[in-house]
Amino acid sequence: MSNEINLTKSYEISNSEFKNLSQLVYDQVGIHLAEQKKMLVKTRLSKRLRELNFSTFNQYYQFLKNDQTGEELILFINAISTNVTSFFREPSQWDFLEKEIKEKEASGQRKLRIWSSACSSGQEPYTIAIFLYSLLKNPQEWDIKILATDISEDILKQAMRAQYSLKDVTGIPKNMLNKFFNKVNMETKTGVKEAYEIKSVLRNLVLFRSFNLVYGNYKGIPKRFDMIFCRNVMIYFDNETKEKVVNNLTSKIIKNGLFFIGHSESLINMKDNKLKLVKPSIYRVPK
Numbered sequence: 001m002s003n004e005i006n007l008t009k010s011y012e013i014s015n016s017e018f019k020n021l022s023q024l025v026y027d028q029v030g031i032h033l034a035e036q037k038k039m040l041v042k043t044r045l046s047k048r049l050r051e052l053n054f055s056t057f058n059q060y061y062q063f064l065k066n067d068q069t070g071e072e073l074i075l076f077i078n079a080i081s082t083n084v085t086s087f088f089r090e091p092s093q094w095d096f097l098e099k100e101i102k103e104k105e106a107s108g109q110r111k112l113r114i115w116s117s118a119c120s121s122g123q124e125p126y127t128i129a130i131f132l133y134s135l136l137k138n139p140q141e142w143d144i145k146i147l148a149t150d151i152s153e154d155i156l157k158q159a160m161r162a163q164y165s166l167k168d169v170t171g172i173p174k175n176m177l178n179k180f181f182n183k184v185n186m187e188t189k190t191g192v193k194e195a196y197e198i199k200s201v202l203r204n205l206v207l208f209r210s211f212n213l214v215y216g217n218y219k220g221i222p223k224r225f226d227m228i229f230c231r232n233v234m235i236y237f238d239n240e241t242k243e244k245v246v247n248n249l250t251s252k253i254i255k256n257g258l259f260f261i262g263h264s265e266s267l268i269n270m271k272d273n274k275l276k277l278v279k280p281s282i283y284r285v286p287k
């Protein structure tokens, strides 16, 4: 009976509790939680408070603040941010890239360094790999490395597993599915389900690492990328944070290289933006 009460327990979040939590998440990861996100925090975090057997958001805040492992912060970010992603997201960007890659191939280039900087469960870096292996005449002759990073260790584990449900792969043409995926049985919470696993030839191109775009150590990353994808993550950042992240990332792109953002994002308000807009959501680093 006590369990039942606990499971249905609902919580209220006061303005000061919300303010404390948003300040903490801003200080730690640069995510700006606007006042309108109060309900979202309340609904998404209530389950966690129940699990921890807390009665108030203030108790949770104290717990989060004192957690030296950083694990609770990641759970918190996972709860409030969205990991929504898909294969071949933002189709016009792939259309644009097709021409760009063909030109590189024709010019004799055989090396590519790409960074998928908020890679979520892996669909973005694997799309890059599938796209290149479908387009290039002799992809095996190329030296291709895709760095795929995300702040969330949990989502990176999923990405490394490289297994996707039937729903996840809808929209991928059948010939691509046969060529680049193996049919496997995937363990899920509700039992074993049929799934599609990315073949190792493509998995081997991708290196997964955890990296916080706001407070990560950019000094440790060489300036060598032909292109960086930073899509659908800056929606969480305020202008100042966004500017810092864009400057840090684009300082790692070689001259004439490309920077991709999400379609619903914009760099319009950025001061001293030296990037050239090529098409909506696609920028080029000047020569």
Ligand SMILES: C[S@@+](CC[C@H](N)C(=O)[O-])C[C@H]1O[C@@H](n2cnc3c(N)ncnc32)[C@H](O)[C@@H]1O
Residues within 6 Å of the ligand: 029, 030, 081, 082, 083, 084, 085, 086, 089, 117, 118, 119, 120, 121, 124, 149, 150, 151, 152, 155, 211, 212, 213, 214, 230, 231, 232, 233, 236, 262
């Ligand atoms: C909506 S997904 C976008 C995935 C993919 N880029 C796409 O466009 O389909 C946003 C991802 O950003 C990650 N993220 C949020 N804040 C981050 C930060 N400060 N540093 C790195 N990754 C972050 C989240 O964990 C999540 O996986």
